[in-house]
Amino acid sequence: MPVTLHELARAAGVSVATASRALTGSSHPVNEATKQRILTLAETMGYKPNLIARGLRTERTATVGIIVDSIVSPFTPLIIRGIQDYLQEYHYFSVIINTDRDPAFESRAIDDLIGRSIDGVVHVESRMRGANAVLDLASKPYVFVHRLFSRDDRNSVSVDDNYGACLAVDHLAQLGHRRIAYIGGPGGWDASANRLAGYKDALAKWDLEYSADLVREGNWELQSGFASARYFLRETQRPTAIFAANDLMALGAIYASQDAGLHVPDDVAVVGYDDREIAALSRPTITTVTLPCYSMGQASARLLLDLLNKNTESSPAVVIRGTLIVRESSGDPAGRIPLEHYRSHTTPQRLLADESVKG
Amino acid sequence: MPVTLHELARAAGVSVATASRALTGSSHPVNEATKQRILTLAETMGYKPNLIARGLRTERTATVGIIVDSIVSPFTPLIIRGIQDYLQEYHYFSVIINTDRDPAFESRAIDDLIGRSIDGVVHVESRMRGANAVLDLASKPYVFVHRLFSRDDRNSVSVDDNYGACLAVDHLAQLGHRRIAYIGGPGGWDASANRLAGYKDALAKWDLEYSADLVREGNWELQSGFASARYFLRETQRPTAIFAANDLMALGAIYASQDAGLHVPDDVAVVGYDDREIAALSRPTITTVTLPCYSMGQASARLLLDLLNKNTESSPAVVIRGTLIVRESSGDPAGRIPLEHYRSHTTPQRLLADESVKG
DNA sequence: CTTGACATGGCAAACGTTTGCCGTTACAAT
């Protein structure tokens, strides 16, 4: 039922070849007048190119696959949006595959992607993984987005966790805190190591002594933040500030402080990491370092398009930095929370602001 | 580079026609022995059908488009997952289009979908909209998912908000509350009207008098819940329970109660709606009615596949019911919060549990 | 022995594009 190139060409009194060239802006010259005639005719007739047929012929589909390990995650959708917004400008399309870390489904999905002859892939993984899946698609350009693992590899986007942790500790030190405790992530995650390193770096920068008594390892969950903070607050010389490696653990630390009869931030200052929605809704709201998901998505799309169009073999590894968002849990000296602080978490503006790109 | 049907056929010593029929399970008979030979050969040679070519020939792509107005929303990803999980079982694929309610981008996206000759569309919209976009794709099977608008239309999935609100008020009445206030959503949304109706229905059921003094209209945001609750609590005969039409306003109500020196739930019980993550993280955790996004996604996919495969003209409208999740803000008599309550919000199990389907 | 039905398999057209190759014309340079 849809109008084809043949019909369009016949209506314009030209061959399909000419019509095709007029529409695609081919390098082959075509008379400007006829070109315009074809274009306007295409408009009026409502011609829409059959992308399936085009894909079959050109073996390029202007489609990239996005493989994510969980679309139900506070971070993934933002990354996806970053990717899609960037792709859109270049008239690329994306197909999202949600694997849920199920290898069987993943390999089936990859087969599907191959069958659809997508042009490239962005792989959004929160965990490290073997390279098995990658091999299958090795012939296609491939870009990684790693939220919790840093990769020195080329063709990858990751986060400068060290820098982010420095930001947090800097802030606390600047407020005058000298005993700053740290609740880290579990072992085996690069993010845990890097944020710990950032914590240490910042301490050194401020000539503060690193003490193992002020560091505990959590598991990203609220309870672990709660337990760790309770431990710190029972010490003879309790810390005046706690930096947690994510917002959930920071919230746990706040609850523990409150249970101990301490006021946040007057008695204990707390800083989190990630800038999840909860950080803007809790009481007090949580000072935190943003995880620049949107920018990461954009950067990965940019990398992939470079790979596709400039025929470069590989792109550099991109590392993105978050920024500090100061809220009540660290700063505001008055105890009472101005109501205006409870703003919507993610407005379009917010997506882009607060995130800076490096590399 | 990938192995084609021709190569496979030649290797098996048959024609492409036979190979095709062996692989696709065509109705045309093919000798069982040769069929097996072809299948195993396909396996060893790593043959993957070119879905582009197949799509060109058959004009069916086993792909459905998912058009969402915002992928950055606490609800959309869960709906998407419901859709994709269901589609996956039937070897369908999906393409997600994020419109951000930008009509220009939306129409471009729809053109793209047409060009890709997708088989059908699931439209996930949180707001009501004109049918303009729909017309363009009218030739394709189309299913709506409406989270905040109910549609009597066929080919649509929506929520039984009336029922959900009843659930909440029932719960409060059962706990002995007789003055139950209501913070509603803004006008113009079906969800607001339906939840209000449910509130009234439940009151009637319990022989409780409806009073306009106990109802205020919020705007879904935390502040409005805060302001509304403060208003209620200043009344000479303050309510002992507050039902808010979403979790954010419920949280605002909790904050207002706490500011007024009242304990939740001992002095004021609060129930929300939606079961967003915050409801499981706040202090106290919030009793709420689930918005069964995952089930809605599944149901819409089922509807669409019915449309595609059974050649039915239309499917019935499906209405899905949420369930009540009792947490501390309404029930727990003791003031202190057991730490175990702070569990991960969305585990795979959770996706399916707590949601019941009707119709 | 004839006929019809069925199992099996191949030929080739078709799906709607893009593009290499060739032909024609116009025009400038020699």
Add this chain to the structure above:
DNA sequence: ATTGTAACGGCAAACGTTTGCCATGTCAAG
């Protein structure tokens, strides 16, 4: 007048499938 170059346009092949149609062989019923 001849040649070279560029602009313009058409023909037809190709991309990898699926499928209508036809051909052959087999076998059972008449």
